[in-house]
Amino acid sequence: MNGPIDKWDMHPKHFWLRGEQPEQKVQYDEEIDMWHVYGYPEVMETLSDTKTFSSAVASRFLPPEQAAVAFDGNLTQVDPPDHRKLRELVGKTFTLKMVAGLEQRIATLTHELLDEIEGDGFDLAEGLAYPLPVIVICDMLGLPREDREQLKEWTDQSLMASTQLTTKAGDGAQEESLDTQAEAAMELGFYLLEAVTDRRRRPREDLFSKLIAAEVDGERLTDRQIVNFGNLLISAGHITTTMLLGNSILCLDAFPDANEQVRKDRSLVPTMLEESLRFLSPLAAGYRVATRDVELGGVTVPEGDVLETWFSAANRDDRVFKDPYTFDPTRNPNPHLAFGRGVHFCLGAPLARLEGRIAMNILFDRYPNLRIDPRETPKFLGSPEFTGVWQLPIRVD
Numbered sequence: 001m002n003g004p005i006d007k008w009d010m011h012p013k014h015f016w017l018r019g020e021q022p023e024q025k026v027q028y029d030e031e032i033d034m035w036h037v038y039g040y041p042e043v044m045e046t047l048s049d050t051k052t053f054s055s056a057v058a059s060r061f062l063p064p065e066q067a068a069v070a071f072d073g074n075l076t077q078v079d080p081p082d083h084r085k086l087r088e089l090v091g092k093t094f095t096l097k098m099v100a101g102l103e104q105r106i107a108t109l110t111h112e113l114l115d116e117i118e119g120d121g122f123d124l125a126e127g128l129a130y131p132l133p134v135i136v137i138c139d140m141l142g143l144p145r146e147d148r149e150q151l152k153e154w155t156d157q158s159l160m161a162s163t164q165l166t167t168k169a170g171d172g173a174q175e176e177s178l179d180t181q182a183e184a185a186m187e188l189g190f191y192l193l194e195a196v197t198d199r200r201r202r203p204r205e206d207l208f209s210k211l212i213a214a215e216v217d218g219e220r221l222t223d224r225q226i227v228n229f230g231n232l233l234i235s236a237g238h239i240t241t242t243m244l245l246g247n248s249i250l251c252l253d254a255f256p257d258a259n260e261q262v263r264k265d266r267s268l269v270p271t272m273l274e275e276s277l278r279f280l281s282p283l284a285a286g287y288r289v290a291t292r293d294v295e296l297g298g299v300t301v302p303e304g305d306v307l308e309t310w311f312s313a314a315n316r317d318d319r320v321f322k323d324p325y326t327f328d329p330t331r332n333p334n335p336h337l338a339f340g341r342g343v344h345f346c347l348g349a350p351l352a353r354l355e356g357r358i359a360m361n362i363l364f365d366r367y368p369n370l371r372i373d374p375r376e377t378p379k380f381l382g383s384p385e386f387t388g389v390w391q392l393p394i395r396v397d
């Protein structure tokens, strides 16, 4: 049904990628003591009704004092009305105009990265899909590009440690994983704090300096909030865009007709990217906690229970998407939930779309025969929260 995608080693929990539609759209999972939400209207409800479905879930996985410090200023964990002020503060600096102004830099950078690659067979994740978004974020924050290896180490450490979360107490593996992630986040935090302190003394034209100066209703961000926001941008912004690029190549390789169609008509690149986001959604799931007993998808979710909302499964719901297992680069409208929906809609979506459009066009220009190396297998990220590769061996001869 998925064509060659079936042969790839997708996460075993992502059964919808194998063509299976869940009969029950909301299911309790005893093993992790959480509710899975798989259906499109049900996921939409969890994203829209912020009073009933709170985003402040970190304290369900971490000791509350630790969560309060680690996630202060982290938009993803804040509910309205506080969310509005925080989002406006950071939104003042992360504007559409600022993103649109990056177009030429992203194109130059993409060419530079591809120029560095030697030979006709290489790992596209290592050569382009990984470094491109990280360098763009470093440039935006005003961090030296030479530090990107160190940043990669910290973010990889968190990424590799991430596993299926559970709200069950006493899960040793989860405690160890969260400790490793906290350690990496702390080291990254100290590094970012140095940059913020420096910008307070000597403001520049970068995002950190703008975040320091931003003001809404007479309030400004604290150093800790700026550091945590920088941390969020670095972790939320790079690996997801890396996955978008890798997944688009996977889809085009699996559906040669679509590949030919888009190569012939480049005006289809934007809709192809949206279809890639729907078909293989990089951030597969988010979390919410029920603030009251609530009926959802025919079951009652008790107050205080955590829900894992599967954007990736909702994006294949045949009640909303015709032929959801067909990769259609012309699909329009395509109301996928890969960037979430509602107040928490991805702040970086315009940047991810811009990077995707530029990089895909340059890849098409430079490599008429780009394909996945038939002798090798792409390697997928281990955590069920993600759908994406961390190794993508390709051939271009």
Ligand code: HEM
Binding pocket: 075, 076, 077, 087, 137, 232, 233, 236, 237, 238, 240, 241, 244, 281, 282, 283, 286, 287, 311, 337, 338, 339, 340, 341, 343, 344, 345, 346, 347, 348, 349, 351, 352
């Ligand atoms: C293809 C790439 C990307 C995907 C698939 C993606 C996906 C998402 C999703 C699903 C959410 C909502 C989570 C929820 O409601 O629980 C989100 C939020 C967010 N994303 Fe992205 N993202 C991408 C790229 C980026 C980039 C490039 C940045 C920044 C540089 C970014 C920054 C953020 C931030 C700050 C939020 C929190 C917004 C809020 O809570 O108000 N993302 N993203």
